[in-house]
Amino acid sequence: MRGLIVTFYDFAISPFIEFAFMKRALIACLGLALGCAPIGVFLVLRRMSLMGDALSHAILPGAAIGYTLFGLSLGAMTIGGFAAGIAVALLAGVVTRFTPLREDASFAAFYLISLAAGVLLISARGPSIDLMNVLFGSVLAVDDAGLLLIGGVTSITLCALALIFRPLVAEMLDPDFLRTVDGRGGLYHGIFLVLTVLNLVAAFQALGTLMAVGLMMLPAAAARFWAGSVGRIAIYAAGIALLAAWTGLVLSFHWELPTGPAIVLAAGILYVISVLCGPVGGIIRRRRRHRHLEA
Amino acid sequence: MxxxxxxxxxxxxxxxxxxxxxxxxxxxxxxxxxxxxxxxxxxxxxxxxxxxxxxxxxxxxxxxxxERRRVAYLPQNATIDRTFPITVLDVVLMGHWARRGGFLGLGRAERAQAEAALAAVSLEGFAGRQIGTLSVGQFQRMLFARLLVQNCxxxxxxxxxxxxxxxxxxxxxxxxxxxxxxxxxxxxxxxxxxxxxxxxxxxxxxxxxxxxxxxxxxxxxxxxxxxxxxxxxxxxxxxxxxx
Missing domain, CATH: 3.40.50.300 (P-loop containing nucleotide triphosphate hydrolases)
Structure with a gap:
């Protein structure tokens, strides 16, 4: 038993104690897990799961412009990415509001335009080693500024979500009701979209545009199988995201795997386990439902 | 009149x-x-x-x-997602919105009102149930309980x-x-x-x-x-x- 604990410690814990870059990566992932996962829960419940995907791609040209003008500067790429994400969200919102086109379709249109512009800008710049960095991130190379950005975004996200939690839930559950008792449904939705973009921008330098959504959506979708209220689902999602990040970091450390995909794949495995074994609507649980109580 | x-x-x-x-x-x-x-x-x-x-x-x-906020409206086939993870009590508590807003806490008095409304529509004991488990009739009773709480x-x-x-x-x-x-x-x-x-x-x-x-x-x-x-x-x- 003791040997097992020692082996586990050597395998899963000591890397974070011995190596500063692993410690930093874990802290970055802790922040991202706490901020991104609850956002993902709201996206899943709003049936906007693909919205995270769309917005993460929409960020690309902004980050690329920042990169083209200022080189590999975190500040420039962050501000550029944030501006591009907000622009796409706003334009899509305007089209949804004033035309019969649904939200998903208008988002798809603008993010595709944005993505194409981003790839064009990056490839015009030169060799594609940078592109790989932008697409897949570099969580093992997060510096102090990056950590501060993630910490700041996470703090803002948690405070804002706590504040508008009830209106957000009401707006998702019964938008017509909210419109009759409180005219600010659009404001809450807008704040939520800004939070989504902020988190994607924070996650993007660590995990890359392609992988950032993974830590947002997979734990959220998995958590749905473990709890029956929005608040609890959000807590489970953060926990699952953290577990995935830790597992992914450990595996990528020992087996020299690319970190971003390792984390997202770990989240994917946790998702599959949740779908199968989750107590709230999981497949195995459903199949065992033959037993029933007295009427 | x-x-x-x-x-x-x-x-x-x-x-x-x-x-x-x-x-x-x-x-x-x-x-x-x-x-x-x-x-x-x-x-x-x-x-x-x-x-x-x-x-x-x-x-x-x-x-x-x-006043506009004192109008209660129950739409046809209310556009509520029935798979949404929320309890009957929480839906009925939404009826307090016009008076309490979305930010203030809901205390024992508000909860008691919601439970009384559930009793008035014969849904005692349903407070903790997920809305997805309700029948069509029970669901409509729940929405009427929310109207009662709205008290408009x-x-x-x-x-x-x-x-x-x-x-x-x-x-x-x-x-x-x-x-x-x-x-x-x-x-x-x-x-x-x-x-x-x-x-x-x-x-x-x-x-x-x-x-x-x-x-x-x-x-x-x-x-x-x-x-x-x-x-x-x-x-x-x-x-x-x-x-």
Whole structure:
């Protein structure tokens, strides 16, 4: 038993104690897990799961412009990415509001335009080693500024979500009701979209545009199988995201795997386990439902 | 029954230029229970949405005798996602929104009110249940419990008994009758004449325009339900309305 604990410690814990870059990566992932996962829960419940995907791609040209003008500067790429994400969200919102086109379709249109512009800008710049960095991130190379950005975004996200939690839930559950008792449904939705973009921008330098959504959506979708209220689902999602990040970091450390995909794949495995074994609507649980109580 | 609860001044509401409600004027009396009847496409739901403030009239004006926040509206087949992870009690507690807003805490008094409302619709013991586990009738009872908590002087119901069992309809009609004694104004879109006779003293016969509006017994006697002759299809060759 003791040997097992020692082996586990050597395998899963000591890397974070011995190596500063692993410690930093874990802290970055802790922040991202706490901020991104609850956002993902709201996206899943709003049936906007693909919205995270769309917005993460929409960020690309902004980050690329920042990169083209200022080189590999975190500040420039962050501000550029944030501006591009907000622009796409706003334009899509305007089209949804004033035309019969649904939200998903208008988002798809603008993010595709944005993505194409981003790839064009990056490839015009030169060799594609940078592109790989932008697409897949570099969580093992997060510096102090990056950590501060993630910490700041996470703090803002948690405070804002706590504040508008009830209106957000009401707006998702019964938008017509909210419109009759409180005219600010659009404001809450807008704040939520800004939070989504902020988190994607924070996650993007660590995990890359392609992988950032993974830590947002997979734990959220998995958590749905473990709890029956929005608040609890959000807590489970953060926990699952953290577990995935830790597992992914450990595996990528020992087996020299690319970190971003390792984390997202770990989240994917946790998702599959949740779908199968989750107590709230999981497949195995459903199949065992033959037993029933007295009427 | 004194004074107006809602006044319609020459209200027209159109979809793509085609009027669903065409130059309707009139008064919903305060404290009265008014049923809106009419064929499909007569503009009943549209008019209710306009009164609820969800859709501005294209022409004319709607004056409310009460504050906008004191209007409770139950839409037709409420667009609630039934797989949403939330309990019956939490949905009913939303009824406090107009008074408590979305940020203030809800204390023991609010919770007690919500539980009393659940008891009034015979849903004792359902507080902790997920909404996805309710039957259609129970779901509608829950929404009525939320209306009770909203405690509004003006209540708008859009086909509240669609797909609901007879026992539940009976209970909910008794609830509406209770609202009459409490002096609340009810405006409901209905189809069933027996329900209208039983619980509604005023009725509006709508076929885009106002066909008849008055005390239920007299209006029914004069007009029957002979409003089925409304052409439901849009007339694309119609000329622009000059009124």
């Amino acid at each position: 004194t004074g107006p609860a809602v006044q319609l001044h020459d209200v027209t509401i159109a979809y793509d230029g085609h009027p669903a409600v065409h130059h309707v004027s009139g008064t919903f009396l305060a404290g009265a229970q008014t049923a809106i009847l009419g064929p499909n496409g007569a503009g009943k739901s549209t008019l209710l949405q306009a009164i609820a403030g969800l859709r501005p009239p294209d022409e004319g004006r709607i004056d409310l005798g009460v 002087p003006l209540i708008l119901l859009d086909e509240p008994f669609n797909g609901v069992d007879d026992a539940t309809i009976g209970d909910l009609l008794r609830l509406i009758a209770g609202w009459r004694t409490e002096g609340r104004t009810v405006i409901a879109v209905l189809h069933d004449l027996a329900q209208v006779r039983a619980g509604f003293d005023q009725m509006l016969l709508l076929a885009r325009r106002c066909v008849a509006w008055g005390p239920t017994v007299a209006t029914l006697a004069e007009n029957g339900v002979a409003t089925g002759h409304l052409a439901e299809a849009w007339r694309d060759d119609a000329s622009w309305c000059a009124a």
